[in-house]
Amino acid sequence: MITLKVKLSKREYPIIVGDGAFDEALKTFSQLVSQKRSVFCIADSAVLKAHTEKAKKLSSVAKIISVKGGEASKSIKKFAELCSILAQEHADRKSAIVAWGGGVIGDLTGFVSASYMRGADFYQIPTTLLSMVDSSVGGKTGINIAEGKNLVGAFHQPKAVFTDMSFLKTLPKRQFSAGMAEVIKCAVLGDSRFFKKLASQKEKMSYNSPMLADAIVKACSLKAKVVADDERETASQGGRALLNLGHTFGHAIEHCAGYGKYLHGEAVAIGMVMVAVLSRRMGLIGDSEISEIVDMLKFADLPTSLRTPISADDFIDAMLRDKKSVSGQLRFVVIDSIGKTHTENVDKKIVKKAIADFQKM
């Protein structure tokens, strides 16, 4: 097992990566129970079904609350329901709240643990590749409202993350690919050597690739480094916002197509292609960089174009509503070269032209 320490301004927390990470979680929760602290685990119902043995073990130290996976659960209604259940079960300020599932469960549970009694300790057991590389670093939690994704939430850092790759055995192939989108994103935004290493792989990455643990740790540590410098995304240039590479377009795709049509990672993959096209339109990169990125996404079985077109106006409107938009400006992470990116406000006209370029590809 590998332990990565994520440094925050006031403390640090471990991400424990390896096949025995779930057992480490059990040990940690047992210790909490022995300190007379109660543990509540909000778990994806599909995960509970697929891992009955693990669920049984966990239920001896934690009260398990089953939640249906899928973006629809990231709602205010579900948030309210979980807070009520915790109160009915007499969860108190010293209780620990655990997310066991993918990004949806993590984001939802994170916001519950941030808000229940104004904040309880939060632990994560991610079960998808996406949540292992994305949600376990950064402390972003949130739910969706009709007006947009993650518009309501909190910064709430976990006490520890237990990344057990054995969960990936039962992960559908499409979900695995969606996770690879975030791994590739990390390489594109800040590590050209990592990008080359990924590009040199002959075999497609899978749950038993020898390179997987390293790729997870690499992606997490790259993200951790960016987050450490800018924990609450307040830097005016670069900083944490760089992690949004592909996300400005990606969120708009999810919003316009309707949440659930594309997996988050799929939307980010298409968003990365779009922002690469935008960067070309701005004269930053050429055709070859676009090909390299598109080829790598395709090799990971990720989409690089929209299934159903979205008009430029719909894109612009959705992006203006996005949290990343400030004072009516469209802000993007643009690509200077593979492994080097920066944030920039881009004129609407140029964005529209880039959307047209992309639609023609």
Added chain:
Amino acid sequence: MITLKVKLSKREYPIIVGDGAFDEALKTFSQLVSQKRSVFCIADSAVLKAHTEKAKKLSSVAKIISVKGGEASKSIKKFAELCSILAQEHADRKSAIVAWGGGVIGDLTGFVSASYMRGADFYQIPTTLLSMVDSSVGGKTGINIAEGKNLVGAFHQPKAVFTDMSFLKTLPKRQFSAGMAEVIKCAVLGDSRFFKKLASQKEKMSYNSPMLADAIVKACSLKAKVVADDERETASQGGRALLNLGHTFGHAIEHCAGYGKYLHGEAVAIGMVMVAVLSRRMGLIGDSEISEIVDMLKFADLPTSLRTPISADDFIDAMLRDKKSVSGQLRFVVIDSIGKTHTENVDKKIVKKAIADFQKM
């Protein structure tokens, strides 16, 4: 005008107390607008009606959103509705969110500003005595759920508080008294000289008492001192929890009687009498201290007994659900002497006996 600086771990913010404080607020918001930041003000509809001139001035620098006052507005439904309105109005991360009203508007708006896009800048213009002395220090925000009061919320400190006492002219007498409960609480919990000064007043306190501004500043600075040492209420002994004097019983009263039956300050007044009786039962104080506290509360036109009895079992059950209860223990701020208090877990049997003593008074 008096400016009190409240020190937090990383920054400080001003509480500006005086008749011109509203104009100071207007100046501050104008500056934000000139920096291309949008300002949203969530205001009590009754305040808007009573202060049309001020509302007109404010509307030139801020988008005003009217909310009905009263505990019923501290709901998840209203929280969700406000987040949606902000999104529809294109509020962004740099927007400032202002609460203009009493404690309900402050708590609700505070949680909205803590959660909207994971946190926006928060300003307060309290209009009731209670919110001036209680909600403007401490950063506690929250909403109610069926299971209890303030069970969902966040710690979110304001950027500035503008305490304009001219709002108190139109405050109903009953509400003024409710605010006095928190002023008296501050004296009982940590300042015997302040208690004596209050006790020596011949005239009842009102919006134009010469002592009022000082009393507000005194109560706020006492609270600020306690909060500075324990911003997130993590101290195991004393610390911020001392501010809950009278609140363990008080919250239970509000919960059992149904929110709205008693004003918060009224419930705290009765709660203080109950905890004084509990402290006597524990051998900490005698009859004379109880009389002094009861007399002062009565002089401020506050209730010191329940209108409709609540059974000891209902009290215990409600208190176990309270945020202050940890691991099934009942925890109280008990009174050693007027001006000196400490936190202690108290056995259920003793609590039941004290409730019986109180019911017999």
